[in-house]
Amino acid sequence: MTKLNINEFLHGGDYNPEQWLDTPEILNQDFALFKAANINTVTVGVFSWAKLEPKEGNYTFDWLDDIFDRVEKMHGHVILATPSGARPAWLAKKYPEVLRVDSDGIRRKFGGRHNHCISSPIYRQKVHEINTKLAKHFGKRKSLILWHISNEYSSVCYCDLCQENFRKFLQRKYHTLDNLNHAWWTTFWSHYYDSWDEITAPGPKSETGNKGMNLDWNRFVTDQSISFIDNEIEPLKKLTPNIPVTTNMMAGGAELKVFNGLDYQKISKHLDIISWDSYPDWGNDYQSTYQVGMKVSLLNDFYRSLKHQNFLVMESTPSRVNWQNVNRAKRPGMHELSEMQAIAHGSDGALYFQLRASRGSSEMFHGAVIEHRHPQMTRAYHDVKKLGEGLLKIKDAVKTSYVKAKVAIVYSYDNDWALANCESYSSDKKYWTTIKKHYRYFYENDIPVDIIGPDDDFSSYKLIIDPMHFLMSEAYMNKLRTYVKNGGVVVGTYISGVVDDNVLAYMDEWPKQLQEVYGIEPLETDVLYPSQSNSVLWGNTTGNAYDYCETLINHSAEVLGTYQHDFYKDIAAITKNKCSEGYGYYLACRLSYDFLEKFYHDLVLKFDIKPDYPIRKYTKQITIQVRENSKYRYYYVQNWSTNTQSLDITEPLADLFNGIEIIGNKERIHGYETKIYLQRK
Amino acid sequence: MTKLNINEFLHGGDYNPEQWLDTPEILNQDFALFKAANINTVTVGVFSWAKLEPKEGNYTFDWLDDIFDRVEKMHGHVILATPSGARPAWLAKKYPEVLRVDSDGIRRKFGGRHNHCISSPIYRQKVHEINTKLAKHFGKRKSLILWHISNEYSSVCYCDLCQENFRKFLQRKYHTLDNLNHAWWTTFWSHYYDSWDEITAPGPKSETGNKGMNLDWNRFVTDQSISFIDNEIEPLKKLTPNIPVTTNMMAGGAELKVFNGLDYQKISKHLDIISWDSYPDWGNDYQSTYQVGMKVSLLNDFYRSLKHQNFLVMESTPSRVNWQNVNRAKRPGMHELSEMQAIAHGSDGALYFQLRASRGSSEMFHGAVIEHRHPQMTRAYHDVKKLGEGLLKIKDAVKTSYVKAKVAIVYSYDNDWALANCESYSSDKKYWTTIKKHYRYFYENDIPVDIIGPDDDFSSYKLIIDPMHFLMSEAYMNKLRTYVKNGGVVVGTYISGVVDDNVLAYMDEWPKQLQEVYGIEPLETDVLYPSQSNSVLWGNTTGNAYDYCETLINHSAEVLGTYQHDFYKDIAAITKNKCSEGYGYYLACRLSYDFLEKFYHDLVLKFDIKPDYPIRKYTKQITIQVRENSKYRYYYVQNWSTNTQSLDITEPLADLFNGIEIIGNKERIHGYETKIYLQRK
Amino acid sequence: MTKLNINEFLHGGDYNPEQWLDTPEILNQDFALFKAANINTVTVGVFSWAKLEPKEGNYTFDWLDDIFDRVEKMHGHVILATPSGARPAWLAKKYPEVLRVDSDGIRRKFGGRHNHCISSPIYRQKVHEINTKLAKHFGKRKSLILWHISNEYSSVCYCDLCQENFRKFLQRKYHTLDNLNHAWWTTFWSHYYDSWDEITAPGPKSETGNKGMNLDWNRFVTDQSISFIDNEIEPLKKLTPNIPVTTNMMAGGAELKVFNGLDYQKISKHLDIISWDSYPDWGNDYQSTYQVGMKVSLLNDFYRSLKHQNFLVMESTPSRVNWQNVNRAKRPGMHELSEMQAIAHGSDGALYFQLRASRGSSEMFHGAVIEHRHPQMTRAYHDVKKLGEGLLKIKDAVKTSYVKAKVAIVYSYDNDWALANCESYSSDKKYWTTIKKHYRYFYENDIPVDIIGPDDDFSSYKLIIDPMHFLMSEAYMNKLRTYVKNGGVVVGTYISGVVDDNVLAYMDEWPKQLQEVYGIEPLETDVLYPSQSNSVLWGNTTGNAYDYCETLINHSAEVLGTYQHDFYKDIAAITKNKCSEGYGYYLACRLSYDFLEKFYHDLVLKFDIKPDYPIRKYTKQITIQVRENSKYRYYYVQNWSTNTQSLDITEPLADLFNGIEIIGNKERIHGYETKIYLQRK
Ligand SMILES: [Zn+2]
Ligand SMILES: [Zn+2]
Ligand SMILES: [Zn+2]
Known part of the structure; x- marks a missing residue:
């Protein structure tokens, strides 16, 4: 597995300069604001296919070269996405089979994102071609640190090709129909299959009650997605073997449950780096911040555990999302608290969706570092800038991993x-x-x-x-x-x-x-x-x-x-x-x-499981997470309440943010504050 | 009408040995457990088509012969189902027109049960053929006491054949379009029909507001289902005129409302015996047992009244169902109370779905007499066994009918x-x-x-x-x-x-x-x-x-x-x-x-309607139902509370379960207990 | 703009004599009851196409001539509707393209109303033809005062013709794809269009998130409906230039929100008179009458403001509707209060749906002036008759407009x-x-x-x-x-x-x-x-x-x-x-x-905005609206409570209903009562 090669916490996120190519003053403003906020990383190319290949076989990469140039001028990093998350209209028009078929059997028309068949050979070929071109063109760029393949994979398709691939998957798995009939217990309700071609995908227009079939369908969707992913990655690995590969994973719902449309545990084996998109409902009126924090903590631990190594929060909002019933912005202090939480659990940076707000279409009001109006005056920008300053101070802490769990x-x-x-x-x-x-x-x-x-x-x-x-x-x-x-x-x-x-x-x-x-x-x-x-x-x-x-x-x-x-x-x-x-x-x-x-x-x-920390707390509203390397241990202490709380420090530690030594006495931690204490081993 | 010819209460239910043909030790275990629990009846063949005719025209009845042999060895009874409730995959593949078309006009694929067109001539022919074969092969079996046609009829189909049959139904009913136009008041909204072929079935893609049309569609669905049923019954009546015919009817919802997708009052005229599937929400947290009991009591009276004769509860669970939001098992004592309730209202037995739990697929966790693990140790098995003993004691009471209502x-x-x-x-x-x-x-x-x-x-x-x-x-x-x-x-x-x-x-x-x-x-x-x-x-x-x-x-x-x-x-x-x-x-x-x-x-x-019973009760939580024949009257007294209650016996009666004579004094009836008192006329 | 030429408040409403042509005694009864209730207006022809053109090109207008004769005999008025709101079965059968395609891409079958494509050239031609015939045949009738085109326009269709017209609309608006791509910000998610034919209507099977596209689709639906409306009106204006044209608009939901499927502000420019269908939930258990009255008041003001002139409530119920969860009838006094409210806000009459209850089909139980049984004994009929008497008394007040708002x-x-x-x-x-x-x-x-x-x-x-x-x-x-x-x-x-x-x-x-x-x-x-x-x-x-x-x-x-x-x-x-x-x-x-x-x-x-009225009230449950002409001012004072309330009259006024002069003293206004006070300017 290829590692992420960085010397500082990544700070930045999704950036769509292709929306602003006609207004270079916007691009200039963006980079000036990035610099001022210590933003060192841009994720580009997500959904950019139509600008990268406006007509079939006609690639236009110059605008993206310019962005690489700008990033490199500020010694920053680029995370480059493959564009398969959405396709150009010309592709859907010329090859309608790339579009998804819903469970009612009706093929979708052009529109939306993630609207592609995971089986379509044409789509796979087109993705392979553009990924190859991207790797060839940008693979040598010194700023390129990570491939971000596609976006939030979540495909289900019921087309004939997918149905046929489902049957092939079953043949590979069961070899004989006897095995399949036994595993699916098809004697129940006379569902015995006498021929492979009698099998169709489960769904509202066919069968929903066969447990084995449903489970195999879930597994097939993961399997087919992995084959799609492997096809995406193949040219990248060939042309840029030293650049690691990730894709952004999801969680959702009021419970903030891990996404289960795909088996991430299986998919993670095909990736170098795990990353996920973290969108909790901070500031809601039905849970305390502490409770929301626990939901997120669990997910950070889940994603870190996928490969038992550091991960990335690939997306998070600098302020609010746009798809909740109530889209409340983070309260003062919440931005730093939430971003440092992910780092405390093993994230190697703080990345946002989005750096610059889109001017139109469906995510135009999703929180952004740079908003439509008075971008340098928003709370979001100030919060990001403040965090950027903090991340610079603790730069060396990036060379650590989360402590080994018992x-x-x-x-x-x-x-x-x-x-x-x-x-x-x-x-x-x-x-x-x-x-x-x-x-x-x-x-x-x-x-x-x-x-x-x-x-x-x-x-x-x-x-x-x-x-x-x-x-x-x-x-x-x-x-x-x-x-x-x-x-x-x-x-x-x-x-x-x-x-x-x-x-x-x-x-x-x-x-x-x-x-x-x-x-x-x-x-x-x-x-x-x-x-x-x-x-x-x-x-x-x-x-x-x-x-x-x-x-x-x-x-x-x-x-x-x-x-x-x-x-x-x-x-x-x-x-x-x-x-x-x-x-x-x-x-x-x-x-x-x-x-x-x-x-x-x-x-x-x-069973002597509780670790012994040189920090004593007096409330559960304080959490302590630990990252370490061979020399140092970093204690991330976070206050999830809005009140100032006390800590006892029982051994000499260094307060990283404030750059002072603490020798065994009381500390005060403000509401929503994060303290990092360094301990020499 | 052919009568059910039995000398004991039926005890048993749905049994699917075809799922276990490769494991004869399971079949042996089943029959040993049946015997130990006084189970005397098995309902077989429901959904067995794929095992009875694994390839078109290739019938394999030997496995079912073996089951008949085993039942006859224990002097038991067989209720034999026709298999039309679900069809083999080969049939759907070769004749796709047997599958149902939904109200959106999309034809379903293979899967589920009850997924057949009620008009398809091919499907009717195939059903007629296998019913004929079954009647020929098993019709002489001495254990065969009842035909169980199909399963829970509930068909609606919007295919062209059904649409055409709807028009024919209307032509038979109205003779002229003038009559139809008047009856449907089609001048409203200019819905006047000038030609029969302008008429389509009501539905979300056509018309939903015409009251006469909607009602005629409901009537047509019953009429067409009756024609389907008659086609099923025809070979059975011809070949086995002395074996009565039933089909299992339904009720559902939180209210336990009688199923109204079909007019059971009309359908009952085509059957010899009425049976229904009784699945109340015993043990819930929003109604008392007494209240649930009343819902069921009403349905038992409804089904008995369909033909004004004894009926059967064809399915009930020995413990729990698997399709409620909360699938709670019957509490201790509830099994006997509920099964005896049906008998008190005129049922000739206690039949379950299911005798042996399926190992996989959608009903694998529906309560069963024989569960997956430690089958002889479950509460369900003990409850069934105890009821079996009781039914043996009151065997003679089967030769009675429910008292005539005023x-x-x-x-x-x-x-x-x-x-x-x-x-x-x-x-x-x-x-x-x-x-x-x-x-x-x-x-x-x-x-x-x-x-x-x-x-x-x-x-x-x-x-x-x-x-x-x-x-x-x-x-x-x-x-x-x-x-x-x-x-x-x-x-x-x-x-x-x-x-x-x-x-x-x-x-x-x-x-x-x-x-x-x-x-x-x-x-x-x-x-x-x-x-x-x-x-x-x-x-x-x-x-x-x-x-x-x-x-x-x-x-x-x-x-x-x-x-x-x-x-x-x-x-x-x-x-x-x-x-x-x-x-x-x-x-x-x-x-x-x-x-x-x-x-x-x-x-x-x-109007002097209240009957005079030799039993006085002190709470509404006690119910009394009466069955009788020319010589005796049987009082079924049930205690729907969990407390012991008192009764006054005002005339000499015999306590059937305990085999003692009661002479005019106080009786104690325990929580959930059923007492049967016999009175000579 | 052509004005409505009337000398009395219109009183009457939707009437469907075509349902009763076989029972002339019904028609005779209707007109006797109209006369007795001072009903002077009938709206005919709504949904009458199948009776006006029972076979293609075969027009039968004689029955409607008879209705005109009857109306003219009683010196009444006719509002004549064009029949496009529903089409005959023969038309749908011969030209299936007139039927609507839903957003799932499935074409609807014959049935319902408003089930037509707003683009279909055939449908437009057929509508144009029958409108021409109607105008030619009835245009000279002296009783004809108003054209009522179609009924409650609310069309959306996703057929190929509509999709093509959407693209044409976009071409007219944007001229170039560059303009469209910028306006829709299509670089987002790679939705850039390279060719006009890549564009499809937004919807669940294509794209739902593009804000510009969605808004343009809404505008297109209005635009295409206007073109449909213009096609309807064209022959009417040509043949009967002095007869004004209206269509009935809508409001709905618990909030009684103005209908927003079409932009009524744009559509109103193509009409002479604004009319709307007013169906509030009077008598509910979650709002006071006063609160419901405010919802309606707002709508009356909205519809009056569309053309800044008097309007009509084209439909209202004399008692109840049939489509609410609870269809409660107006309480005693409510009918007069609600109908007078509309007049107070500028309506030129009180019109009902419906004069005679349909005998069958979906609106048979909607409130009617003449109900199925004992029509002259119903509360509704008495309420209508009483209002008719009142309207006669205040006849001259029709020659006024609502006072100019600041x-x-x-x-x-x-x-x-x-x-x-x-x-x-x-x-x-x-x-x-x-x-x-x-x-x-x-x-x-x-x-x-x-x-x-x-x-x-x-x-x-x-x-x-x-x-x-x-x-x-x-x-x-x-x-x-x-x-x-x-x-x-x-x-x-x-x-x-x-x-x-x-x-x-x-x-x-x-x-x-x-x-x-x-x-x-x-x-x-x-x-x-x-x-x-x-x-x-x-x-x-x-x-x-x-x-x-x-x-x-x-x-x-x-x-x-x-x-x-x-x-x-x-x-x-x-x-x-x-x-x-x-x-x-x-x-x-x-x-x-x-x-x-x-x-x-x-x-x-x-800013000195409050007008000075010669009436003082002591509760907000009293409302005052003013209509006026060059000589007089009419104060409509309404009591929305069920209690009698006091008013102070500060200048000499005339009480119109009671025909008496009031000179500056206390007045009593009963619960739900309306008083009209006349003031000479
Ligand atoms: Zn596919
Ligand atoms: Zn059918
Ligand atoms: Zn259309």
Whole structure:
């Protein structure tokens, strides 16, 4: 994997000079403002195809050469995007097959972005050609530090080509129809396939209920997207082997859930650098800043964990977005707090969408460093400039990585898809919400956590949390058992180990591997309506149990907590099992956070997981993240409240922003302030 | 009509051995568990087409022969389904015209179930062929007791063939376009048809507002489905004239409303036995068990009334369903309570979906007698086994019918469709809710009720309740008048007799027949917003009037109650009219239940409708239903509360489950318990 | 423009005798009832095409001749509609291209109304032909007073013809693709067009995010509809130049917002008379009658202002509608109150949909003067008859116009569309609600207001209120500046002057014209979540600020009020700027009504805007509207409460309804009563 080669934090972001080629005074103003704000990086080429190839085969790169020249003159960096996220009108007109077919079978017309078939050979060829041209033309530019392929991949297409590729994918996977019929359990409802060409993509006009088929469709979409991505990357790697490649990933919704249209864990293997677009709903009226911060923290950890290395926030807004119901700008101080948060979690910079606001069309009012009017007077510009100054001060801190975590939480795409698709339990199973709830303890207690996939290496973790792991492969269960036998600690929960990787139920008994790990077997899941609950007693602690309460068969586990009501009163609800050198804890029901907090508090003490920092805090509104290299440790201390808070510094540290030494006494941290304390190892 | 020939209550249900042909140990386990649980009936063949005819014309029945053998070895019964509910992929591929066309005009692809055109001659032919083969091959099997045709018919298709059949249906009905144009009042909006081929099915891409057209489309869908059904039944009747035929009917929604995609009252004439699939939301958090029980009670009465004979609950879950937002399992005791409820209302057994859980696909987590893991340890299996033991004890009680009701409530499909389609009053008219509200009094007071259609015979009833009968044909009104003149008592309400059977308004005055029956004419319907109300005074009783308040012209009626507010203060709201030997009561407004309760209390006393049982109860949470034959009367007493309740037994009875004689004293009935008391006539 | 030539208020409305040609007794009854109710006007021909031309080229006008004869016999008036609102089945069958194509690209089938392509040459030709025939045949009828073209125009079609016409519209507007590419800012997302035929209509299957394109599509739909309308009118004007032409316009939704599918301000230039269909939700349970009345008052003012002349309410219900969730009838007294309200605002009559209820189809239960049963006994008929008597008494008052307003509120269609389309601020920007809120002060204080478009003449107004004027053309801003410089007073608000008429952002600074008018520049808009707020202090008055709070750069304005909280505490929120002879007031935030009330109270005093009436009222539940001619002034005083209220009469007036002279003393006005006081000038 090619590394990102930088000596300073990247500061800048998406820039579309092609919109302003007729007004060079705008370009001049932009670069003057960049310089004044310590902006050192521009991401160009995203959606620029029509300007790069205005007519088929007619490439015009001179305007982009000029931008490279300008960047290089200020010793800055260029992140160069391939333009496949949107295509020129001439391409759609000449080759209508490049446009997507919706699930109703109707082919879309030209318009929008991401409106392309991921199978179309013509589209792939055209993308390959322009990527080759870009790599040839700009590949030697000293300012070029990173390829940004396409934009926010999220393709689904139902055209005949995609249908045919789905069938090929299935043939590669299953070899025989017998295998497929068994895996999809097609005898149900007489859906037995006698010929490959009888298979169509699942959807509202065909079949929606076959679990195996739906899961394979999800996997196919990832697989086909990877093949599309590989085709994009191939000429770049060939012509510019030293320039790393990334693409910008997503998260969304009120929950800020990781995007699950594609399996990012699989896609990350085809990229050098992970980057994501971070658009939280800061300043809303239904959550505190601290709570929003936790949602973002989890995502930063997720994206860092994809390759277990530093990442980039590729897009973030300097002020507001334009697509929420209420598009509120960041409050004073929020910009620095939020951008430093990403760096604290391992981001190598602060990049924005967008540097210059578009004058028209759909994102013209999305927050920008340079707004339409009085650009140098806006709060956004001042916030960016102030951050630029700060990043300059802490420049050397870029040569660090996030500290190694002892705790991991498992998130599996197959499992997410299978749970979403599972007709049972309740319709909203809240997988991501549950991950977030378990994550919360570690966030509040400044314990580093990785968010890993089922294929990750477990061996370096002391504790693995594996919630709601409904779909588990045999291989996964074997790995988990090995991990525990070798001394690992795992926390499992209700709704785990129910189906195999074809979404076929495990039969007869709970998988042996899980029995060994946990010493129990789940028998029945009591599914509760929203206003119904049970409670669990564990020592002196009582917790509320809701949504899901499993009854257990206990083979060898120690019963830690029991249900207090209903027909399963006094039955085990929380168990602990010794398995060779390790332990398997099982939470049979969904528990309130106050209970989880005590549970993890005990675990962390018992297994010596909590790191020892030379900083003491007096409120959970303060968070501490750590980056380090061989010589130094950098403590990123952030105050998520609007009030000034106290810290105790217990060892000599340096305050990086203020350039002073601190020797073991009280510190004051203002509302929304970030402090970075340097400790020599 | 062919009768069901059984000597014991049926116990069993849907079974799909074709999913397990490669694992005979599963089949062996199944039959061992059936036997242990006193399961005596399996419903097979539902959705088995692909296994019965894996390639066109290539029939493989041996696996099903084996199942018949196994059942016969245990002296059990087989309900054999025809497989038309889902078709093999080869059939859809070779004859794409068998697949349905949606209302947007797009033909569906292979997938789902019930995805077939009800007109396709090829599909009918293929169904006829396999039904013939099945009847020939299995018709002589001694275990075969019932044909189960297809599954949950619910077809709508907009293909050219269906459109053509719709026009033919209209030609048969109207003979001339003049008749059709008048009935559909096509001069409105210039929709006059000058040629039959100008007519298309109503829908979102054509016409949605023509009331007569919409109603005829509903009728056509039933008519075309009946023709499909007749085609299915024809070879069965020819080859196995002594085996009765059923199909499984439906109900659904939060209200548990009877399915109204098809007119079951018409379809029932083509069947020997009525059966339905009962899936209430037991254990929810918005209704008491008692309230849920009432919803189900009404449906059992509806389905029993379709043919005025015993029926079957063809499907019910031994634990939970998989398609609710919250799929909660039955609480302890609920299984017996719910299954015995159906039997109390006239069901001849307790049948489940499903006996063995599917290993994959969309219903894999629907509750089953035999679950994926530790099947003999589940609550569901124990509940089923316990019920099996009980059914064995009361075996002889199967030779009874539900007691003859003196009260009937009218439910009309034409009326339901016309009300749903009617643009007036308020958008949700709550027809079924209103039926349920009137039903409640009789349910709470243990008075048997039939739910009848407009074509049923009225003569045996003392009281007919005819709520919200918006659409009435001349024939119906004549029949109603005759019924009342001959001494019948009818209760009518607001929004009745407004349109004829073409949804054309009755002109000039309220139909003469209704005037004679009720002695009044409705003049205006005051439609109230949800928070608005009026009140009605009747003697000392005041009731809340809401949603609809009609003002009346009084010709000859006695005014029982009057409005208390608004511009119609002091105007008649409740009237009573003597009409020859009978009475017509009219409720001009929607009234609160407490008021209805007093109203019916008076009526029941006055007309001597309440039966006299040798059992006294002290709470409405107890219900009593009665089945009987020439010698015995069986009282099914059920306790819908979780508390133990008292009963007084006023005559010598036998407690069937406990095998003891009770002589006129106090009894204790536990929470959710069912007692059956036998009385010699 | 041709004037409406009448000597009495029109009373009557939509009448469909073609539905009753087989039942002449119905027609006889209708005319007897018309006469008894002083109905003098029938609107015929709406949706009558199939009866006027039952087969292609075969015209049958005799039945309509008979209606004209009957009307003329009673010395009444005919409003004759052209039938294009719905077409005969034969036309759709022979020329399928007349039917509309939906945004999914699927062509509709025959059915509904308004289901026609606005481009189809065949449809236009057929409409032209029948309009010509109608004009020739009925044009000389002395009873013919008004042409009513089509019905509630609201067309959108996505067929190839419409797509082609959209491109032609764009070519006419932009001349070159360079112009179009700039205006639509197509470099964004590579949407650059290289050829006109690459352009398709915006929609869910193509492009939805391009602001300029969307706005041009809205303008095209109006433009194409005008061309359709002109084609309808052409033969009428040629053959009957003295008969004015109208079409019925719409408003809708819970807010009773003016219909914005078409730009009525542009369309009104092609009509002689403005008319609209008024269907408020009288009697609901979420607003008082007074509040509903204000919604309607605003619309009456809007429609009157379209041509600054008297208008007509073309449709209103005598009782209830049939399409609300709750279709409540008008309460006693409401009919007169609501119909007189329209007349008070400048309507020349009271016209209903419908005179005779249809017997079937979708509007059969819409309120009618003549209902299905006992038509002469209904409340609706009595209300209509009573109003008819009243209108006869005030007959001479028809020769008046609404008094000239000194205040205007600007409503712009382009702005409405651009705001709805704007991805920024919050998703629901509440433009109409804001207009209504500013309007409220004037309504409550009996100050006449016009609702004008951006192209109207400003010179006659003392005060112009111009809220949320997001999209402003250079021409508009120049006009506004001139108006103020010449002594006008303007009130502007937050979110104004942001984009030009291509929805391109104004760059560098706020437009100079606005700076001159207001003396300030908006810098940032703080967008608040629903539960968030700020407050503004102005003298002693504090107002709640919510949704939008702008920060301002102050160049020359006097600061009237300042924010009280947050990072913009103490910054200007309300400013006043002297600009030559006039003033520009700017409200930088959305303010609570109590605050606006005080603000306008001051303004009205300062600029002497409040008229002086010889009537004093003691509650806002009383409204006063004034019509006048050269000799007389008519005061329409309406009581929107259900209680009797007092008035002081300060000068001698005549009470028109009661025919008595009032000399300066107390008057009593009953609940829902309307008084008309005549004053000699
Ligand atoms: Zn494709
Ligand atoms: Zn069909
Ligand atoms: Zn068109």
